[in-house]
Amino acid sequence: MPKTLAEKVYDAHVVRSAAGEPDLLYIDLHLVHEVTSPQAFDGLRAAGRRVRRPELTMATEDHNVPTLDVLKPIADPVSRAQVEALRHNAAEFGIRLAPMGDRDQGIVHVIGPQLGLTQPGTTIVCGDSHTSTHGAFGALAFGIGTSEVEHVLATQTLPQYRPKQMAVTVEGELPEGVSSKDVILAVIARIGTNGAAGHVIEYRGSAIEALSMEARMTICNMSIEAGARAGVIAPDETTFAYLQGRPHAPQGTDWDAAVEYWRTLRTDEGAVFDSEVVLDAAELAPFVTWGTNPGQGLPLTERVPDPAELADDNERRAAEQALAYMGLTPGTPLREIEVDTVFLGSCTNGRIEDLRTAAELLRGKRIDPDTRMLVVPGSIGVKLQAEAEGLDRVFTEAGAEWRGAGCSMCLGMNPDQLKPGERSASTSNRNFQGRQGKGGRTHLVSPSVAAATALTGRLTAPADLAETAGV
Amino acid sequence: MDAFTTHTGTAAPLRRSAVDTDQIIPAEYLKRITRTGFEDGLFVAWRTNEPDFVLNQPQYADATVLVAGPDFGTGSSREHACWALLDGGFRVVISSRFADIFKNNSTKSGLLTVVLPQADVEALWQAVEADPATPVTVDLQSRTVTYGDTTVPFEVDEYTRWRLLEGLDDVGLTERHLADVEAFEAQRPSWLPRALPALPA
Incomplete structure (x- = not known):
């Protein structure tokens, strides 16, 4: 049966499926930051659990981080305590952390792609709704709450229900001065702040294919502002060129094997979307x-x-x-x-x-x-x-x-x-x-x-x- | 998580749509590393700035059922929004549509989210505005909301209902399927990303 891109990624990660129960989905990459994780680590400690796959988990400090005096201790004691809790938890549970001052530090959804951790066809979660950003690579990436953060830390899986599929098709050429931010704001204005609830949005069409990876990330990032579970864009040569040579991207024969697989990550001819929105790129404006x-x-x-x-x-x-x-x-x-x-x-x-x-x-x-x-x-x-x-x-x-x-x-x-x-x-x-x-x-x-x-x-x-x- | 079977209490009519989680609890309250004590942040901007805000009205101060407009819980994934509602005394939120992550979080934290058609929400608003003391019963066993002479059925998937009735936590349930997880892991391609520091090429 023909499948959408999101369905292919979803199906490739089902660990267990049983009638009347949610599917158990394997998570390839878990990104962690200081705000939504402390109670999850407390939960692990209380139950005597460990982090099942620390090497599939990456933490950074971003939400509380001051943008002035960044090498001094954080002045706000409550913010400081939260950042220190993450440092303590990362050390105790053996998780890599990019702290303030580290050259890999940054907003969690900026560093994942930058380091090459964000890859096509993977499942990515984070206790942050803008995890949808990573869908720009053809990953199935979505935000979760703290209970789910604890669940992923403990089991590297999540119970999930199969999402519905929505296509947002943008054909044509964007006018001068119109960016992918304008595209996604126009999409959200069209379907409403929760109009894509229960759906994964696939962005497609010639205007999307013409975008750089960073412009694609801007679009997928705001999928959640339309209420979508996630947003995805099919990986292509632009994606592969962006990834090649990044620190965590596959290398050598692994790279070849990965690209061969990534090329299959496209919505099949005849795949069915539950709904579709079509925009004419030429008509968009700032x-x-x-x-x-x-x-x-x-x-x-x-x-x-x-x-x-x-x-x-x-x-x-x-x-x-x-x-x-x-x-x-x-x-x-x-x-x-x-x-x-x-x-x-x-x-x-x-x-x-x-x-x-x-x-x-x-x-x-x-x-x-x-x-x-x-x-x-x-x-x-x-x-x-x-x-x-x-x-x-x-x-x-x-x-x-x-x-x-x-x-x-x-x-x-x-x-x-x-x-x-x-x-x-x-x-x-x-x-x-x-x-x-x-x-x-x-x-x-x-x-x-x-x-x-x-x-x-x-x-x-x-x-x-x-x-x-x-x- | 506390089990939920049935709950009877008074209801507060929140006639606002697309109530986002920044309104339910602003980001500054998210700096705490505890899982309880978030009631002071619940709707704090509206409670502070709007004297006639529904929860500032004494007749709704003890409400335990929140009846909100469509698209409740949009925005941030913060589970603190559910914790703040629970800490603020609410056991149930009723709306015609919820944001996905909020609804998902609610089922993990023991806050019951009930979807009713907007016409039923409107009728419930009118009933509790006419008489704020109206007892509202939300019964997860029979999947009904009852007030006065009115009983409205609601849908909830059988699995979520069972988990909430039993107060079960997901991690323990998943650990029963550890063999499946290990079998899955054994066939994952070796080139998938690892977050450990990259080795020199």
Whole structure:
């Protein structure tokens, strides 16, 4: 029977299947960070269990990590205790840890691909919903809760129910200035913040195939913002070229064997999807969110919507609540919204290509004097690469702040937070109330919109810059 | 995990859709390394900033059943959201649709999530708004929600129901199938990734 890519990966990992029970799925790689793991390790200790496969487990410190004074002890005692708990647990259970200061440290979803641990056809889990990122390689990768973290540590497996299959097909060529972030924001606006619940999304079509690995990661990363269990993209030559030579990628004859297998990881002709969404790449534009969930987004050329025009009671109430929180008036052109802070970073858009894109727009210019711009590389590896290319100087000469690596203002578990009422344009993934700091207001954007916005102090597409400059 | 058989309590009507886990408990409370004591973070922004928020109203302060709008629990995978609801006194959340990870986490932590059609959620909202003292019974044995003269059936898969009724933890259940896991491991290709430091080529 023809299968989808996700079904092939799923089926290849079923350890045990029995009627009336969930399947038992083998997990190839378990990524661990400090926030969702301490209670899981406590559970192992209480039951006298060990980590079944420490060599399939990799830990790093990312959520709590300060982006200033990174070589000093963490000032916040609660954050420090959580990071120290991970260090203690990694040592006790024999797990490799990339701690602050280590050259492999970074956001867990940035370092997996960077190290070559993320590979096609594997199953990957982490106590973090943005684990869907790794699906860009054709891996089945999904976020789990702490009880499941404990389960994977103890057994290297997870009980799972077979997900439904959704295809998101994007054909054609993306216009200049439109990135994969705009594609995924448009998808989420179309299907809603939980519209893909119970599904794995496969992104396909010529516009997806044309994307770099990092751009693909941005799309898969935000699958969870549409409620999907995971997102996948079929591995191809772009994938293999990205992986070859990375520290944990197969080598020599192993590489050949792996690539031979990876080439089979494509959805079969005639495979059935439970639902399909089709987008025309040529019609996409730079996108921005106006509300308090990632589905509340529009092209930047639009205006703040009027809740009164929404027919559905729940949607109307949600829009009213969102606009009240965001301090926005219906009918306001989105391009007139002024921001206080621009955040460039996160597991969505904190990779080298994202930094290059933003730096290109900022090179030789100064950001708006009333706007603060934080640039936070996704990992030490990204930071070192950017510095080798001189991007750090482009940012600092433009007036932006060049910081250490971590999750930072995506969720404000470290000191990088918005103040109440402050408004950001952020390349991260969630515009939830208070996500970037109590009372903070978030507009999700792409790296190029973030950079253009930093220059003007209001939501701006790169093309708008050319217009104002009379080019 | 505590077993769940049947529960009777009063219900709080949370007329909001797409309640994300950052609202249920913000990230700053996730720095703790304990598994209990999260009640102070439960809906803390709404409790602090909105005097008329449903849980600030004395008639709903002791509610143990939360009746929420569609798409409850979107966003982060934090199981702390389930722990905070349990620590805050809730045993059941009712919604027309849950986010996958939240629902999954709830079944691991002993919080019962019940899916009812939106029309039934609306009827329940109206009943508990008309009389906040209305007792609501959620019976996992018979798979029904009952209040006043109304009884509504709900669906739950048989395996999850059994685990919740018995209060079973998954690790112990999986360990019964260790031989299957070992057999699977024996046939995994050798080139699959390992997280140990890479050796020089």
